[in-house]
Amino acid sequence: MSKVVFAGLATMSLLAMAAVSPSPSALPKAEMDKMVDACATCHGTNGEGLEARSAPRLAGLSKDYISRQLANFASGKRGTDTGDIYGSQMVAISKTLKPDDIDAVAAYYAGLSASAPHPVVPGDVGQGKLLYESCAACHGEDGMGIAELGAPRLAGQADWYVLHSLKLYKSNSRGAGDTYGQQMVAAMQVVPDEKAMRDVTAYLATLSER
Ligand code: HEC
Numbered sequence: 001m002s003k004v005v006f007a008g009l010a011t012m013s014l015l016a017m018a019a020v021s022p023s024p025s026a027l028p029k030a031e032m033d034k035m036v037d038a039c040a041t042c043h044g045t046n047g048e049g050l051e052a053r054s055a056p057r058l059a060g061l062s063k064d065y066i067s068r069q070l071a072n073f074a075s076g077k078r079g080t081d082t083g084d085i086y087g088s089q090m091v092a093i094s095k096t097l098k099p100d101d102i103d104a105v106a107a108y109y110a111g112l113s114a115s116a117p118h119p120v121v122p123g124d125v126g127q128g129k130l131l132y133e134s135c136a137a138c139h140g141e142d143g144m145g146i147a148e149l150g151a152p153r154l155a156g157q158a159d160w161y162v163l164h165s166l167k168l169y170k171s172n173s174r175g176a177g178d179t180y181g182q183q184m185v186a187a188m189q190v191v192p193d194e195k196a197m198r199d200v201t202a203y204l205a206t207l208s209e210r
């Protein structure tokens with residue numbers, strides 16, 4: 001357990017370092033601004049996420065995770081299942097991005113911070129905490145993610161998006177096509193139904209307050 005906590009802390013300090021010294025963008029400023037303006041129409045001006053657009057928070061996710069998701073959308077590993085109606089929007093957008101664009105935009109959002117969105121998903125926090133014990137091995141006790149495992153930060157993510165994502169993994173509409181996502185499909189075995197998904201989501205929302 002302490003090893004997991006340590007890994008989580010190490011990840012946090014790495015993120016903190018990344019925030020202090022973001023790698024300079026390889027793209028000309030005008031190009032970068034244009035791209036980020038496009039993302040902002042759905043993901044919000046500071047990458048905080050917009051529920052009205054079903055678009056999650058990007059601020060503070062790791063550069064590696066953001067890059068990988070953009071590549072997954074572009075290659076059709078994510079967002080192409082008929083059950084994944086929101087992901088399909090990202091498929092079209094990702095296909096317009098060149099490798100340099102992905103690199104720059106992922107670094108940009110990884111370096112931003114945003115306050116946690118207001119929770120909207122009710123659930124039993126106590127039950128959720130128990131369930132989260134099975135998640136912590138990969139996402140960290142503090143929900144900050146574990147880079148080495150490819151497991152993203154969940155603390156501070158919008159709860160409606162977390163719930164939506166869990167439903168997608170549970171119904172095999174996300175994750176089946178790639179090795180990282182498959183781990184999530186497997187992890188959902190301990191989350192039997194929508195009530196359990198809501199409980200663990202409600203617990204995660206309490207982590208974002210720290
Ligand atoms: C038309 C709206 C729209 C635009 C524009 C848009 N996105 Fe998205 N994006 C979404 C939605 C909706 C999702 C959630 C997909 C899902 O539910 O799986 C998403 C998901 C993502 C994810 C996955 C996040 C995660 O936690 O797994 C990343 C990364 C992302 N978008 C990056 C970008 C970037 C970078 C841009 C600009 C180049 C962009 N998006 C532009 C709507 C949009």
Ligand code: HEC
Nearest residue numbers: 134135138149150151152162165180181183184187191200
């Ligand atoms: C074996 C490691 C592992 C376990 C256990 C695990 N996860 Fe994950 N999780 C991952 C990985 C890896 C990803 C990234 C998958 C991808 O690229 O699509 C992920 C992605 C997610 C996402 C999507 C985040 C986003 O931004 O789109 C959510 C939500 C999530 N996990 C919640 C949970 C919950 C809740 C549990 C416990 C019930 C859990 N995970 C257990 C490894 C794990």
